[in-house]
Amino acid sequence: MPNNQNFKRIKKEIYFSIDRVIKIRQFILGREVERFEKEIASYIGSKYAIGVNTGTDALFYSLKSLNIGPGDEVITSPFSFSSSADAIVMVGAKPIFVDIEPRTFNIDPFKIEQAINKRTKAIILVHLYGQSVNFNPILKIIRKYRLRIIEDVAQSLGSRYKNRFLGTFGDLGCLSFYPTKNLAAFGDGGAILTNSPKIDKYLRLMRIHGAQKIYYNYPLIGGSSRLHVLQAAILRVKLKYLDWFIGQRRKIADIYYKYLQGISLIKLPYQDPVSFHSFNHFTIRIKRKRNELYKFLERNNIPVAIIYPKPIHFFKSYNFLGYHRGDFPEAEKAAKEVLSLPTDPKITEKEGKKIAILIKTFLKE
Numbered sequence: 001m002p003n004n005q006n007f008k009r010i011k012k013e014i015y016f017s018i019d020r021v022i023k024i025r026q027f028i029l030g031r032e033v034e035r036f037e038k039e040i041a042s043y044i045g046s047k048y049a050i051g052v053n054t055g056t057d058a059l060f061y062s063l064k065s066l067n068i069g070p071g072d073e074v075i076t077s078p079f080s081f082s083s084s085a086d087a088i089v090m091v092g093a094k095p096i097f098v099d100i101e102p103r104t105f106n107i108d109p110f111k112i113e114q115a116i117n118k119r120t121k122a123i124i125l126v127h128l129y130g131q132s133v134n135f136n137p138i139l140k141i142i143r144k145y146r147l148r149i150i151e152d153v154a155q156s157l158g159s160r161y162k163n164r165f166l167g168t169f170g171d172l173g174c175l176s177f178y179p180t181k182n183l184a185a186f187g188d189g190g191a192i193l194t195n196s197p198k199i200d201k202y203l204r205l206m207r208i209h210g211a212q213k214i215y216y217n218y219p220l221i222g223g224s225s226r227l228h229v230l231q232a233a234i235l236r237v238k239l240k241y242l243d244w245f246i247g248q249r250r251k252i253a254d255i256y257y258k259y260l261q262g263i264s265l266i267k268l269p270y271q272d273p274v275s276f277h278s279f280n281h282f283t284i285r286i287k288r289k290r291n292e293l294y295k296f297l298e299r300n301n302i303p304v305a306i307i308y309p310k311p312i313h314f315f316k317s318y319n320f321l322g323y324h325r326g327d328f329p330e331a332e333k334a335a336k337e338v339l340s341l342p343t344d345p346k347i348t349e350k351e352g353k354k355i356a357i358l359i360k361t362f363l364k365e
């Protein structure tokens with residue numbers, strides 16, 4: 001089916017769903033959220049899914065559910081969106097950064113072991129851009145030290161490692177439905193995946209003030225972090241098309257691979273033969289003139305992005321950890337070289353080709 005017809009149909013279904021919510025007037029939790037939770041859990045192959053406000057909340061409550069707090073250390077990547085480290089600080093624990101592998105941009109399995117000590121409780125595995133972490137060696141270390149795993153799947157819903165969906169390897173998987181993600185809400189949204197009935201029960205209380213259904217009965221102290229009903233209704237429609245959306249992203253990626261191969265200044269994204277990349281971003285490395293190319297493409301109205309221009313240990317807010325420039329050379333180098341080309345499902349193959357040609361023109365190759 002041609003692109004625009006599919007998008008028209010999706011739009012119609014979304015309007016219909018919004019209308020249904022307004023008619024039923026159930027605006028807090030209830031049917032839409034419950035059904036969305038069942039549908040996303042079933043899509044990904046997880047026992048439970050708990051809808052929350054944002055991906056950041058998902059990470060925060062996941063750490064809480066594992067009883068991680070002051071005195072504990074959590075290992076994670078310095079090359080990520082700030083919130084994968086922020087969540088650790090927010091629960092009172094200490095983030096311990098481990099440098100990344102240059103080709104996956106994800107945590108380097110062979111540098112994890114030296115960061116582990118008595119205080120290490122867990123690891124937050126960020127799957128950046130739609131690319132899985134290098135799981136096999138990571139799982140070996142984690143089993144050896146009995147660490148808990150939280151997967152940050154914000155950018156990688158629909159990606160797989162050895163045919164299994166990311167988000168199902170750890171104790172918990174955290175999803176975000178922020179509008180730039182693979183499954184995009186019309187605003188904020190998030191979800192937590194788990195196979196543990198105990199954690200499921202805990203999270204369902206924590207997202208509503210720690211209260212039980214009968215109000216004014218508070219077994220826990222929690223927050224106000226529900227997934228919004230209108231977003232759940234919209235996400236239920238979009239989830240049906242998620243595989244198609246990802247297919248569109250991969251088609252655009254193929255165009256970039258085809259037209260940008262063999263350019264000496266550019267390194268194209270690595271694809272691990274045992275994993276399935278969902279291309280939330282198509283992130284190239286460019287050795288020189290990255291910022292100039294970025295500005296050139298922006299001037300030509302191409303929605304390019306630098307994800308991320310700074311590793312987290314360079315943030316002023318993270319000075320207190322005592323890290324220095326040079327501590328994570330691969331993350332620092334990536335921050336200087338990365339450029340993400342748009343893979344939005346709405347982009348046509350023609351537009352993808354145009355972007356590739358613009359890049360070639362700029363580089364005069």
Ligand SMILES: *Cc1c(COP(=O)(O)O)cnc(C)c1O
Pocket residue numbers: 053054055056057080081083084126152154155175176177178188189190
């Ligand atoms: C988007 C994102 C988050 C946070 O999601 P929000 O829903 O915006 O709070 C966390 N981690 C990564 C890697 C992300 O890309």
